[in-house]
Amino acid sequence: MRATLFPSPLEMTTTQRCSFLSRCCSTSSRSSSAFTTTSTREKQKKKTNHGQQRRRKSIVVVQNAISEPPETREESEEKTYNGALFPGVEIPRDENSSTELVLKKFSRIFPWGNGAPITEKVLFDLLKEEVRSAPLFVPLYQYYRDYGGVYNLGAGPKWFVVVSDPTVVKYMFKDNADAFSKGILTDIMQPIMGDGLIPANKELWAKRRPVVGSAFHGTWLKHMTDLFGRSAMNLSDKLEKHGETEQIEIESELYAMALDVIGEAVFNYEFGALNEETPIIKAVYRVLRESEHRSTFPLPYWQIPGAMEAVPRQKQFSEDIEMINAELTKLIREALENKQDVDLSEFESRDYKNVSDASLLRFLVDIRGDEASDRQLRDDLMTMLIAGHETTAAVLTWTIFCLCKHPDVMKKAAQSIDTIVQDPNGIPTVEEIRKLRDVRMCLVEGMRLYPAPPILIRRAIETVDLPKGGMKKSIQLKKGTDCFIAVWNLHRSPDHWENPDLFDPSRWDRKFTNPKIEGWNGYDPELVTGLYPNEVATDYAYVPFGGGQRRCAGDVFAMMEATVALSVLLKKFSFELACDEKDVQMITGATIHTKTGLPVRAKRRKP
Ligand code: HEM
Numbered sequence: 001m002r003a004t005l006f007p008s009p010l011e012m013t014t015t016q017r018c019s020f021l022s023r024c025c026s027t028s029s030r031s032s033s034a035f036t037t038t039s040t041r042e043k044q045k046k047k048t049n050h051g052q053q054r055r056r057k058s059i060v061v062v063q064n065a066i067s068e069p070p071e072t073r074e075e076s077e078e079k080t081y082n083g084a085l086f087p088g089v090e091i092p093r094d095e096n097s098s099t100e101l102v103l104k105k106f107s108r109i110f111p112w113g114n115g116a117p118i119t120e121k122v123l124f125d126l127l128k129e130e131v132r133s134a135p136l137f138v139p140l141y142q143y144y145r146d147y148g149g150v151y152n153l154g155a156g157p158k159w160f161v162v163v164s165d166p167t168v169v170k171y172m173f174k175d176n177a178d179a180f181s182k183g184i185l186t187d188i189m190q191p192i193m194g195d196g197l198i199p200a201n202k203e204l205w206a207k208r209r210p211v212v213g214s215a216f217h218g219t220w221l222k223h224m225t226d227l228f229g230r231s232a233m234n235l236s237d238k239l240e241k242h243g244e245t246e247q248i249e250i251e252s253e254l255y256a257m258a259l260d261v262i263g264e265a266v267f268n269y270e271f272g273a274l275n276e277e278t279p280i281i282k283a284v285y286r287v288l289r290e291s292e293h294r295s296t297f298p299l300p301y302w303q304i305p306g307a308m309e310a311v312p313r314q315k316q317f318s319e320d321i322e323m324i325n326a327e328l329t330k331l332i333r334e335a336l337e338n339k340q341d342v343d344l345s346e347f348e349s350r351d352y353k354n355v356s357d358a359s360l361l362r363f364l365v366d367i368r369g370d371e372a373s374d375r376q377l378r379d380d381l382m383t384m385l386i387a388g389h390e391t392t393a394a395v396l397t398w399t400i401f402c403l404c405k406h407p408d409v410m411k412k413a414a415q416s417i418d419t420i421v422q423d424p425n426g427i428p429t430v431e432e433i434r435k436l437r438d439v440r441m442c443l444v445e446g447m448r449l450y451p452a453p454p455i456l457i458r459r460a461i462e463t464v465d466l467p468k469g470g471m472k473k474s475i476q477l478k479k480g481t482d483c484f485i486a487v488w489n490l491h492r493s494p495d496h497w498e499n500p501d502l503f504d505p506s507r508w509d510r511k512f513t514n515p516k517i518e519g520w521n522g523y524d525p526e527l528v529t530g531l532y533p534n535e536v537a538t539d540y541a542y543v544p545f546g547g548g549q550r551r552c553a554g555d556v557f558a559m560m561e562a563t564v565a566l567s568v569l570l571k572k573f574s575f576e577l578a579c580d581e582k583d584v585q586m587i588t589g590a591t592i593h594t595k596t597g598l599p600v601r602a603k604r605r606k607p
Pocket of ligand 1 (some may be wrong): 198387389394395452543544545551552553559
């Protein structure tokens with residue numbers, strides 16, 4: 001199962017896409033090893049000199065790119081970058097004459113004329129197979145270490161600004177969020193999600209978010225733990241049928257489990273994906289795959305007149321969307337026929353155990369005061385089906401991968417389940433989910449290392465002056481600038497994390513600050529109030545669910561679902577990788593998948 005939720009950086013499907021991006025696009029679904037170690041970290045920490053002009057060496061992206069970062073950050077005198085005149089040419093400093101000012105003004109006629117450095121080595125780097133074969137976020141990380149927290153990326157007519165600085169991210173997500181739209185993401189996702197929340201423009205979003213957000217109220221979330229537990233048990237029972245030495249491809253099983261959960265939660269629809277692949281499941285999977293394909297294809301060929309009829313996979317896509325829409329329309333019509341006006345307070349005090357249909361669809365139809373059209377309901381629900389499926393499955397997949405590499409951490413988490421969870425199958429109550437900190441921090445750490453999605457997209461809809469942050473100088477984005485918020489970079493930066501590539505859930509117990517990073521307040525465990533350390537506690541260095549007003553609407557749902565699933569699985573099994581960890585390769589469209597699955601062996605535990 002391969003699907004996408006948030007277009008990868010390559011989802012800028014405009015005909016102007018530059019050759020660099022086309023090249024990347026065509027290779028973005030190739031792989032890079034997920035293998036990580038901590039060697040060279042001490043050296044790396046010493047050399048971290050964020051905000052200073054760096055000496056740029058050519059990129060070194062090896063299969064285990066993140067484990068052995070290149071030593072590119074050499075100390076130089078304390079000087080901020082003066083802005084690029086042309087690729088490879090910095091605006092000369094001449095503070096006593098007007099030449100510098102004139103050149104700065106001149107540079108603004110170019111897309112890169114914003115004061116940030118340019119990754120001028122990109123084209124050269126793309127000649128290297130190891131760069132071309134890596135998912136795009138891997139080279140973006142290397143450029144980040146070379147060029148700093150805000151840099152220009154591109155060639156030809158289309159340019160992008162890559163942001164990896166938490167202070168700037170805070171500004172874009174929260175302090176001046178209204179100055180940014182979802183940009184190209186809207187173009188890509190609209191044929192599938194319509195006017196759902198993720199691609200929605202500001203006006204529509206402001207109307208729908210309060211309604212959709214209130215559907216995730218506490219009483220409903222509590223009720224959902226039954227569904228999470230049932231689905232996790234179905235998976236656990238399925239795994240039990242395999243012998244201890246048998247190889248199980250766990251990633252696809254986790255995707256099936258997540259589809260079963262989201263189908264019932266969103267539409268009260270039983271996909272039964274863990275049991276068999278029905279035509280509707282196949283259609284859902286194909287639509288998700290197509291959205292991934294579109295997100296990584298250089299041209300929006302599906303917009304070419306006649307393409308939807310002439311290209312076989314587009315024809316298939318149209319048929320699949322039609323089939324899903326027909327099913328959704330049926331469910332929506334049925335729900336509308338029994339519409340009752342219910343106040344939010346009534347929903348919140350409901351005894352959901354005695355309710356036959358506790359779906360989000362039922363809520364959105366019945367909530368008093370909201371008269372959404374059939375079409376809007378379809379778009380909202382389709383968005384949540386996609387948003388809530390592959391993200392949670394990816395987090396579980398990568399957390400299990402990390403746990404296999406750290407059996408001591410897996411053991412500790414399992415022991416905490418034995419101690420805290422009363423249910424013999426390991427299904428925790430809401431109260432127990434709160435207590436299962438060791439398990440939750442494994443997921444939190446898994447999401448740090450393998451964020452889903454690894455990159456978020458924004459477009460400046462007005463001219464904005466970014467805060468200085470670690471760059472130590474303000475960069476002015478012109479109206480229309482497309483930006484990638486490099487979540488992978490934020491989560492793996494040696495400026496914001498000790499031993500950034502190490503899977504270490506205990507890091508979340510410790511405070512971390514870095515005075516070198518201007519304006520960044522660091523991570524403070526005391527600020528963690530919910531199920532995971534959010535953007536506030538980490539001052540926007542950790543944003544797996546985004547941040548600010550467009551923050552994920554299903555974050556608590558997802559954390560609870562993943563905690564229940566991991567609790568049930570670790571109660572019964574201790575997992576071992578059934579392949580060399582170096583053979584676990586990453587591919588990406590939106591979230592990060594393995595290239596060929598995650599083969600594991602599930603040993604029975606004796607608690
Ligand atoms: C671990 C699982 C999940 C992760 C990592 C995740 C991540 C994210 C991120 C990063 C965003 C922000 C996108 C942006 O700023 O461009 C987002 C938005 C969203 N997510 Fe999630 N998500 C997860 C699960 C879910 C689930 C289970 C649901 C619903 C059932 C959901 C529904 C949404 C919706 C509706 C939005 C749009 C919010 C808005 O714009 O107001 N997500 N998600």
